[in-house]
Amino acid sequence: MKFDTPAATNPIDQLKVVGKATDRIDGPLKTTGTAPYAYERHDVVANQAYGFILGSAIAKGRISRMDVAAAKAAPGVIAVVTAENAGALGKGKWNTAALLGGPEIQHYHQAVALVVAETFEQARDAASLIKVDYQAEAGAYDLAAARSGATVAKGEPDSTVGDFNGAYAAAPVQLDATYTTPDQGHAMMEPHATIAAWNGDKLTLWTANQMINWGVKDVSQTLNMPEENIRLISPYIGGGFGGKLFVRSDALMAALGAKAAGRPVKVALTRPLMFNNTTHRPATIQRIRIGTTREGRITAIGHESWSGDLPGGKPETAVQQTRLLYAGANRLTAMRLAVLDLPEGNAMRAPGEAPGLMALEIAMDEMAEKLGMDPIQFRILNDTQEDPEKPGRPYSQRQLAECLRQGAERFGWAKRSPKPASVREGRWLVGVGVAAGFRNNLVTKSAARVRLDGQGMVTVETDMTDIGTGTYTIIAQTAAETMGVPLDRVAVRLGDSSFPVSCGSGGQWGANNSTAGVYAACMKLRQAVARKLGFNAAEPQFADGHVSSGGHTVPLAQAAKDGELVVEDLIEYGDLDKKYQQSTFAGHFVEVAVDGATGEIRLRRMLAVCAAGRILNPKSARSQVIGAMTMGAGAALMEELAVDKRRGFFVNHDLAGYEVPVHADIPHQEVVFLDEVDPISSPMKAKGVGELGICGVGAAVANAVYNATGVRVRDYPITLDKILDHLPEMT
């Protein structure tokens, strides 16, 4: 199905199933511990051996000598794989560094060996017996120090509109401030894990991966084997956040280990390896300049960002939202990329916008204060209904102002004291903050296969993944709505490369595109059903498990009485995303209390008002948003991969050292979705919400801390040591 004109009324608009708050159809499997996650698939293939990855002890340099004799001789050991015996390996399109290092070492904990043994403990013990001699080389690990040598990244030119420098210089009110965000880790519950099995030259990987088709291609490129000989199976994923977008060393080393051992091998990354062996959100330094009229109209807005990555890597696109979010005739954005020898930087939930808004939305708060304006009014004054870089190119929907207004009303914004450090409740300094949330809606093709059987059961198959987001359920809702059957007459099968290629899970594009693909396939199935039943009318009705046309009503199952009907289709898009800017919006509101003695910052309540097109399942959408708000709170207050700038690695590489919020940190969250449909986005009229929830939250927290204490912290995370010196004297 080609989607190149705005959606008219269609079967989804019935909203009998879609749009209803619906429990996860995979919930019982998860709550009973029977959803099969990669590492626990003991049943899928016999004789599984255990692999354990040894990570590099240095960040940069070479292995001069490796002695695996003791490891090979250790009890239970079946095979040891290193770069020396692994054969020639390619590198996946989505990988920056090699997944198996040696002799060259590109980053700390880069895999240098896999030990395969009869038990996990034997493999782990033997791995510690491998003797590796390294020749360490000096590396660059400090973004601030590398900043001056940073260059324009390939394909990421500066964006300019009008005369930024002239307009900024002439602006009567100016802000020029620099903000920093640290490296952050995905820190999902389920580690990267894979079971690999060879059957002749065919390889099956039971793995945890968000993007099945990317994975097949990258395994093919890395192992130099045809795609058709590779099968990835990833039906359940215990969190990804971008950390499982790509094939990582667990998959490659399991495949190599299984080949060397001559039997299936399972590999999971240990928790410490997850931080330095895989990818992370790179740190940024961001300079923002805003010039306005005295009335608060933005005349110049500039956003520059510096980040680092391994050679061949990409910048963190932290300036992305600044190109689109606020009006202003004169504009500049620029990114500079430094070479750093830290582990590979890459996508983490809302790459670009998450750190970008952490900076931009503090800047907006600072600017409002300079102007003596309410920060909501300042944002609304500079709202725009068109792409500010391309006047005349409208937003498909943009209800940012409404998000902010409704949020203000619900949150009691009017009661806020605009004077910082003016509200005290006992030992607590209390403040509230606001920020805009913004994340683009990306459209990309997505395919599905749909089957109808003689019992009237509809089965959907697509290589789409559910990374805990609720994809199973919204796909079932879509199929149920389109085919006119109850939810329990739909089965959904995901995450298998033998199924049609979907959009996958990433960039909050999964929900809208994957359901649109399922919708397309279901519409095709409706035609097949009509044909089979001999209905000639253009639009038979599908409802209550029956099909009606011209006064005849027959059970849907009857169409499959002679055999299963199977169709496949995909959604593909025209240029509506060129003609219209498609984005999602939020108003984030936060109240914090800061301990006047210790500077400890504790959230009291959070509110997000979101405008994100049709909400397919308000229940799972809310889950997505509160989870993202929690992650945003973590980014604001505690999450930081601490860099050892001498040795070049993230030091706090476990969940005791890398702190993420616990329940006690998140006392109260409220999420409101504006009633919105976006017929420009897809036949579903939906957009994504999975990343919107994190976008802007950090700045709302920062602004609340400022309102509470009068201390403006521009370097995340906002920990107590950064405000301690500025707190009131104690008696």
Added chain:
Amino acid sequence: MKPFTYERATSPADAAAKAASIPGARFIAGGTNLLDLMKLQIETPAHLIDLNGLGLDKIEDTPDGGLRIGALVRNTDLAADMRVRRHYGVLSRALVAGASGQLRNVATTAGNLLQRTRCPYFYDPNQPCNKRQPGSGCSAIGGVSRQLGIVGTSEACIATHPSDMAVAMRVLDATVETVRPGGAFRAIPIADLHRLPGDTPHVETTLEQGELITAVTLPKPVGGVQLYHKVRDRASYAFALVSVAAIMQPGDTNGIAWGRVALGGVAPKPWRVEAAEAHMKQGAKAVTAGLLADARPTADNRFKIKLAERTLAAVLTEARG
């Protein structure tokens, strides 16, 4: 994990004797720290002597009006004991400020005292660490040290002792009872249990090889307002940046008649300087100056000095009521 053998001890004396005679033997009680360290091969015991089932899990009144806490009393049970809550409030508060409910259900009293540091460099076997590998150097000095020690540290080690419970025990003047490998008993004031690192940070206590803690005794209650204030980046399940255990007797001058205070999160052991307590009436600044007179912070953790002072000030305010 290295292969190891395992046995259940038949008595405390038997456990101590075996621990002294079997090479590479270690005691195991709750295992909340030891098992993690074994998985990372930071601890590689050849033999585990299980202390569960020896009857060391009782809390008893002592003849002089104090409390005798068995070495294997779980943190949860100790925190919930009515005698502890009534008379040793600082201990109960410190316990529930530590770890998580699940860990406290398993973690034991002696195990808590003997837990190893949480210095991230100690936890990474690729990095030099004098505590893990004597003589290899300290990579925390000059590295990431925000969480680490500011006082009592040395050129060889700046790790902290991570316990909350031990800080409260210190301010309560607890005594550690042990049985030695030869079967003799001894009592060690808690102040003398942990050693400062000096040149030998791998030697963490004054216990002999094989010496087994059987109980911790608390003297008879001293009354006062008993507070434990733990400061951390997140609201729960985090080690202290700074903690203050305090017993304050409200009184005439400046609201405090006398007080005792110990700090956690700043030193290789619960940090108490009795002489500093004489300044309690002068306030937090004077006491902290005495407590941290010899502080040698890093650039990353210098803030702990001010934080300790302000936290103590908050505790004093609360104690005055």
